[in-house]
Amino acid sequence: MNYDALSIREEMIFLAILALETDAYAYAIKQEIRAQAELGLSLGTIHTILYKLENKGFLKSELGGSSAKRGGRSKRLFHLTNKGQQLIQDVQMARQAMWKNISPDNLSLS
Amino acid sequence: MKNSVTYQPPKWAIKFLTKLCDETWVDEILGDLEEQFHDNYRTHSRFWTIAIYYWEVIRFIRPHILKSHNKKTSYLMPFHHLKISYRHLNRNKVYGLINVIGLSVGIASVLLIAIYVQNELSFDSFYKDSERIHRIALHRIYPDRTRDFASSVITLAPTLKENYPEVEAITRLHRLFFANEVTVSIEDKEYVESRYRFADEDFFKVFSHQFLYGDAMTALDAPDKVVLTESTALKYFGQTDVLDKTISMSLDTSLFIISGVIKDIPINSHIHFDLLGSTESVSYLENAIRTNSWMNPWVYTYVKLHAGIDPDEFEAQFEQLVDTYGKADLSQRLGSDYTEAGHKFEYFLQPIEDIHLQSKVDIEVEPNSDIAYIYLLSVIAFIILIISSINYINLSVARSPVRAKEVGIRKVVGVHRADLMVQFLTESTFICFISSILAIGIVGAILPTFNLLLNTALSLSILLNPKVILSFLAFILGVGLLSGFYPAMIMASLQPARILKGAFMHNRKGHWLRNGLTTLQFVISMIMIAGAVIVQQQMTFFQQKNLGFDQENIIVIRQAGRLGNNFHTFRNEVEAMPDILGIGGANGLLGDFHGSGVFKTSNLEASDLRANVAIFDDYLFDVMQFNTLEGRVFNPDFSDSLSIIINEATVNSLGLEDPIGEKFSHA
Numbered sequence: 001m002n003y004d005a006l007s008i009r010e011e012m013i014f015l016a017i018l019a020l021e022t023d024a025y026a027y028a029i030k031q032e033i034r035a036q037a038e039l040g041l042s043l044g045t046i047h048t049i050l051y052k053l054e055n056k057g058f059l060k061s062e063l064g065g066s067s068a069k070r071g072g073r074s075k076r077l078f079h080l081t082n083k084g085q086q087l088i089q090d091v092q093m094a095r096q097a098m099w100k101n102i103s104p105d106n107l108s109l110s
Numbered sequence: 111m112k113n114s115v116t117y118q119p120p121k122w123a124i125k126f127l128t129k130l131c132d133e134t135w136v137d138e139i140l141g142d143l144e145e146q147f148h149d150n151y152r153t154h155s156r157f158w159t160i161a162i163y164y165w166e167v168i169r170f171i172r173p174h175i176l177k178s179h180n181k182k183t184s185y186l187m188p189f190h191h192l193k194i195s196y197r198h199l200n201r202n203k204v205y206g207l208i209n210v211i212g213l214s215v216g217i218a219s220v221l222l223i224a225i226y227v228q229n230e231l232s233f234d235s236f237y238k239d240s241e242r243i244h245r246i247a248l249h250r251i252y253p254d255r256t257r258d259f260a261s262s263v264i265t266l267a268p269t270l271k272e273n274y275p276e277v278e279a280i281t282r283l284h285r286l287f288f289a290n291e292v293t294v295s296i297e298d299k300e301y302v303e304s305r306y307r308f309a310d311e312d313f314f315k316v317f318s319h320q321f322l323y324g325d326a327m328t329a330l331d332a333p334d335k336v337v338l339t340e341s342t343a344l345k346y347f348g349q350t351d352v353l354d355k356t357i358s359m360s361l362d363t364s365l366f367i368i369s370g371v372i373k374d375i376p377i378n379s380h381i382h383f384d385l386l387g388s389t390e391s392v393s394y395l396e397n398a399i400r401t402n403s404w405m406n407p408w409v410y411t412y413v414k415l416h417a418g419i420d421p422d423e424f425e426a427q428f429e430q431l432v433d434t435y436g437k438a439d440l441s442q443r444l445g446s447d448y449t450e451a452g453h454k455f456e457y458f459l460q461p462i463e464d465i466h467l468q469s470k471v472d473i474e475v476e477p478n479s480d481i482a483y484i485y486l487l488s489v490i491a492f493i494i495l496i497i498s499s500i501n502y503i504n505l506s507v508a509r510s511p512v513r514a515k516e517v518g519i520r521k522v523v524g525v526h527r528a529d530l531m532v533q534f535l536t537e538s539t540f541i542c543f544i545s546s547i548l549a550i551g552i553v554g555a556i557l558p559t560f561n562l563l564l565n566t567a568l569s570l571s572i573l574l575n576p577k578v579i580l581s582f583l584a585f586i587l588g589v590g591l592l593s594g595f596y597p598a599m600i601m602a603s604l605q606p607a608r609i610l611k612g613a614f615m616h617n618r619k620g621h622w623l624r625n626g627l628t629t630l631q632f633v634i635s636m637i638m639i640a641g642a643v644i645v646q647q648q649m650t651f652f653q654q655k656n657l658g659f660d661q662e663n664i665i666v667i668r669q670a671g672r673l674g675n676n677f678h679t680f681r682n683e684v685e686a687m688p689d690i691l692g693i694g695g696a697n698g699l700l701g702d703f704h705g706s707g708v709f710k711t712s713n714l715e716a717s718d719l720r721a722n723v724a725i726f727d728d729y730l731f732d733v734m735q736f737n738t739l740e741g742r743v744f745n746p747d748f749s750d751s752l753s754i755i756i757n758e759a760t761v762n763s764l765g766l767e768d769p770i771g772e773k774f775s776h777a
Binding site for chain 2: 025026027030042043044045047048051063066067069070071073074075076
């Protein structure tokens with residue numbers, strides 16, 4: 001398994017891309033992570049992670065979809081490669097497998 | 111809702127990023143940033159929107175987005191240097207600590223002195239148009255001597271106001287020269303005030319005090335009006351809205367109406383008062399006005415000139431002023447040939463901003479400081495800085511053998527000498543920066559004690575001024591470079607081949623310089639320590655010098671004269687107390703000035719003597735244990751109403767052979 005290389009931030013970005021479906025570009029990802037996880041990442045951070053993940057072959061991107069609000073500049077839209085999809089699912093499976101063995105009594109969730 | 115289309119992201123930031131960023135990314139990054147900018151503009155203030163934009167741009171400075179030809183190491187080297195500096199500090203904590211503490215104590219001293227000097231230089235500059243306000247002081251020439259007065263005659267202001275168009279506003283201030291303490295009564299409470307001053311109705315036209323209540327233009331336009339400061343009002347009434355309430359004071363039987371309450375006067379002014387009455391309520395001043403007196407310098411005259419008036423040209427006209435307007439009065443008082451006899455009244459201007467540091471005249475409103483102290487302190491600050499730099503230099507050079515391997519390796523892999531210099535300079539600046547932050551903490555911690563000692567109200571808040579922040583950063587850089595330059599040069603010039611062979615030896619050539627620096631450092635330190643010890647001894651001397659009377663276990667009761675006829679009863683009661691050895695009275699505190707007179711004796715060769723006079727009762731000499739050289743002191747068994755007691759200095763200056771029985775008379 002190679003999901004030991006995946007950090008929480010990277011995982012969140014994966015999940016955000018999946019949630020955003022065809023409109024996953026850096027700023028949208030930032031908003032999604034802020035809205036769902038209440039985590040404020042700078043665009044620079046997100047951009048760097050996207051770049052790394054693409055280099056590792058987990059993501060693919062193409063340019064597209066400009067708007068006036070962006071000053072007519074195009075977005076870079078990301079989607080997961082098969083490898084990426086495999087990875088994020090593996091991570092989730094592993095998590096669930098581990099959670100299964102945890103008794104709710106041991107958690108003091110408020 | 112704000113219109114988001116009219117507002118664009120800062121051009122400078124866009125340009126910066128475009129220049130830095132590889133073309134592959136620049137379009138999408140700027141797009142994302144702009145989208146965020148417009149979103150933020152809807153929910154944030156304009157300031158924050160721009161601030162966030164800049165912050166995001168800064169966060170984008172990462173290796174992978176840089177243009178490929180920019181991916182040279184030089185962009186990233188500073189970070190590397192900082193990291194190495196940090197690691198060295200972290201690894202050699204003792205060495206680092208000594209360096210940082212040494213530098214920070216030095217910087218803290220400099221900072222403290224800088225804050226103090228800044229405060230001294232800022233005196234009276236908070237008044238509106240302070241650069242146009244001058245005091246008119248008097249250079250008085252007598253037939254046999256001269257004297258400079260801060261004060262001037264009461265007729266000067268109205269004369270200038272009427273006859274000189276250069277004057278925008280002019281006012282007179284008076285302080286009670288002799289009866290320094292005034293008792294103020296509010297209903298049944300009494301307060302002894304030493305900062306009761308008087309001014310005419312134009313005072314607030316010259317000095318822009320902020321009125322909490324009342325009208326500046328009419329606040330002093332009647333004899334029975336008085337202006338209070340905020341804290342005085344609070345002290346008397348527990349509130350500041352005290353307009354039209356009345357107070358009475360010991361110099362006058364009438365009631366005074368509070369016509370204004372102003373903000374407390376900042377410490378950095380040469381004029382302070384708690385109460386400001388009208389000069390019209392002081393009878394002898396009124397008298398002087400009525401008789402058009404040009405003789406006695408009883409008031410301070412402050413003039414505000416119109417914008418664009420050259421003070422020197424204005425001052426030049428004063429030469430005829432006294433002759434033109436004061437001749438009649440002065441002829442009457444001094445004789446019509448007073449000019450020929452050698453009397454002269456020369457008025458001159460003193461810019462109020464300079465009074466605190468540069469005025470050297472008598473009868474000041476308050477004691478001043480001296481510009482010499484400012485120069486001296488600045489020099490001391492500079493010397494302290496040099497010492498701490500030398501300290502840093504010696505410590506770094508002493509450690510250069512430890513860094514030799516690092517330098518050797520760097521040189522082997524191709525680092526230039528200049529780059530090595532940059533590395534070590536970065537390191538010294540980094541240490542200097544840490545020290546400065548620590549220094550600010552040190553200053554913050556000792557400032558309250560310092561204020562207590564010097565009776566100042568200094569605060570670190572002057573550091574918040576952008577100009578000050580910039581100069582402080584420049585200062586840090588300067589100290590870093592100054593103290594880092596020599597060690598950097600030494601370390602960068604180490605020879606890699608010899609170092610890697612393990613043949614590193616101390617560089618003999620540099621010995622004289624390092625020894626010289628150490629010697630200099632010790633010499634300066636010793637001089638300063640000696641100076642501190644001398645000051646300390648001087649202070650001890652002040653406190654312990656034998657004043658010729660017993661100072662121990664003496665209690666002074668001020669204002670006891672107000673007991674009036676009850677004084678004798680009071681005396682007897684106190685004397686009967688078992689813990690009291692004796693009780694005596696005088697017309698004032700010993701050492702204070704209670705007036706003077708000119709005396710002559712039968713010795714006709716000695717010139718007349720101006721001597722200070724104090725009045726004691728029959729008991730005080732015994733209570734204070736004065737040493738009697740000849741004769742006897744006042745004693746209840748004798749009637750001494752025509753006796754005087756003189757001191758050794760008076761005997762000497764009058765040249766008296768046998769002072770007992772000598773007759774004194776007023777000259």
